[in-house]
Amino acid sequence: MAAVDHSNVACMQHIEADPATLPRSLDPFTVTIHNGFMPLQTPQTSLPKAFDPLIRLSERMAIVKEDGSPGLLASYQLGPTIDLSDALPDLTDEIDKCVTPDGKPDLVAVTAIFRDYSFLASAYLLEPCWERWSKDSQQGYGLGRQRLPRNLAGPLVRAGKLINMPPFMSYVAYSTYNYRFANPSVGTSTYENLRLVRAFEHGLDPASSEAGFVLTHVDMVKHTPSLIRGAVSALDSISARAPAPDVSAALHTMLSAMARIESAMEAMWAHSRPKDYISYRTFIFGITNQSMFPSGVVYEGENGGDPMSFRGESGANDSIVPLLDNLLQIPMPANPLTSILKDFRSYRPKPHREFLEYVKERADAVGVREYCVKDAGTAVLYLRLLEHVRSFRWRHWLFAREYIIRRTSHPTATGGSPIVTWLPNQLFAVMDLMCEVWAGLNESERVGAGKAVNEMMENVEDQREKLDREVERWCKERGVESSRK
Secondary structure, three states: OOOOOOOOOHHHOOOOOOHHHOOOOOOOOOOEOOOEOOOOOOOOOOOOHHHHHHHHHHHHHOOEOOOOOEOHHHHOOHHHHHHHOOOOOOOHHHHOOOEOOOOOEOHHHHHHHHHHHHHHHHHHHHHHHHHHHHHOHHHOOOOOOOEEOHHHHHHHHHHHHHHOOOOOOOHHHHHHOOEEEOOOOOHHHOHHHEEEOOOOOOOOOOOOHHHHHHHHHHHHHOOHHHHHHHHHHHHHHHHOOOOHHHHHHHHHHHHHHHHHHHHHHHOHHHHOOHHHHHHHHHHHOOOOOOOOOEOEEEEOOOHHHOOEOOOOOOHHHOOHHHHHHHHOOOOOOOOHHHHHHHHHHHHOOHHHHHHHHHHHHHHHHHOHHHHHHOOHHHHHHHHHHHHHHHHHHHHHHHHHHHHHHOOOOOOEOOOOOEOOOHHHHHHHHHHHHHHHHHHOOOHHHHHHOOHHHHHHHHHHHHHHHHHHHHHHHHHHHHOOOOOOO
């Protein structure tokens, strides 16, 4: 198939570009077929000299510092250090000095600044919750600090505006812009080479559960370049009504990418112990829908002094499954849980948001689902891609169940969604669509799909019933209403 010119679409102008040739004035999460949803460059760890106080305080913050000694959070002294000393001056105006040679904002440096201020802001606001939980976890989290001081609020808001992100801890700040390499020459090729830049608890130790939780996400996202390549190729091929082998090749590319992504995801069980998660999780809660911040948080010097509210860090802000949701045209039920799913979009990097919206609009325009299901061969490939969405979401549900639901009665996830019903809402949606597509095949087409696909569909129907019963049980135990009602 002839190459397609994407240059007339803003979010696609650099889709085939070599990341090494792109300027630092571009958002580091610009999407290309070479870096996928990873940043264009290895996340920056050094900053201009004016930000030395930020670096020093960030390095002192963690409960256990990189050298193994206790940090400020170990003795609940981060807040007092920020409030009662000159350890961190207001560096808001210094952010505007981070520019490239042509005078444009240096978004690579700004994103690193945003990461470090995000960590400090979350640790500052939630430190009282950590102290209460550490001394007696049965007491719950209590209240966080209700005001963010100007020396944190100003720079966080300024950096967030430059990269078009809400001024709070995000998935990219916590995960995909929070890694470095033990050996730069090895890069992301092995999980063991990954290290965190910032951590709250023990995460600067690469063998810790906190490091494993964060870096497993990095290890997953590193496989997204071929997922992007396959998605763009599928859209181009279907739009051009190319021969079925071209569409099938694109779908196979995505299937291979998802197999690698899910293999990395499965390693979470080995990299991060379920019993440890509840501890460092304390620091990644948001403000929205959380008992710790009943009236929001006042960012001093911002928003006219009125409180603000933001969702916390969540793996739901990753772009992998949303890409497949949009490409495969998976319908979501019209309910408050789906509204939360839509709200999460604003917490992704702007280039990701624009690319995902482009995929959705183009998939709807060319009719990806209609095209795929009209032929038994592509219908099976379409089902197998849906199966990866189901499998990914099912595993996410198992993580939520084993890492969180069985270990705490706190009703909301870090992002502010209902912990029992939110993930099943999306999981039921993809399983319902799979059953609908399968029902649309005739008997001979089902037989021709092969034993593996038939067993796959039997498993889907079985899991849909099991999940329904399980969610009903958890809802009954916790006194909440099921989304299936």
